[in-house]
């Protein structure tokens with residue numbers, strides 16, 4: 001199969017860019033790579049995705065202001081959110097987010113981020129670059145370690161899979177910036193639900209290199225099943241979709 005690769009046209013040697021979404025989708029079905037990168041299927045955003053993006057943008061503003069010292073304490077965060085003119089669905093998500101921040105603050109966990117939606121990347125192997133923009137990264141001076149946190153509009157997917165997203169970013173940070181990452185987490189805007197687990201370099205590294213092995217072989221074997229296809233963004237366009 002001839003692939004019109006994927007990568008930076010200005011470099012002499014094409015570099016295959018692997019984003020978090022590419023990586024996560026690939027874990028469930030390798031054909032998602034073919035749909036996205038080869039067929040270049042463009043999926044229009046749903047209403048839920050747009051709402052999620054709006055929530056992310058407000059959370060980013062709050063986190064940026066905390067990081068830059070424009071919001072100096074938790075009370076100022078509350079006042080800032082009250083002053084915003086938000087659509088009710090977005091407001092509800094942001095209130096859950098603020099509750100999450102309050103939980104961190106009261107639990108004596110860092111709530112002023114070290115990194116907010118910054119592009120990070122790492123050349124994981126000749127010709128392959130993993131890239132992404134983590135929602136937020138905290139540094140805990142008590143443990144001298146970092147925590148990567150991903151924000152989700154809702155938790156409709158497997159929780160381990162969502163934590164794998166944060167693990168992917170943790171790996172880039174560990175390799176490119178020598179951050180000692182110990183924890184990965186997510187929080188849901190819909191209900192404030194949050195979950196964490198210990199970062200495992202061995203686990204994520206194996207999955208990344210397994211993926212690169214399949215890409216080297218151009219093995220994009222579909223893995224259709226009702227469970228996998230029902231949450232796949234390509235289900236309307238894919239000839240193998242089930243359910």
Ligand code: SF4
Nearest residue numbers: 029224229232238241
């Ligand atoms: S619809 Fe199913 S088979 Fe097709 S790309 Fe998505 S997960 Fe794979």
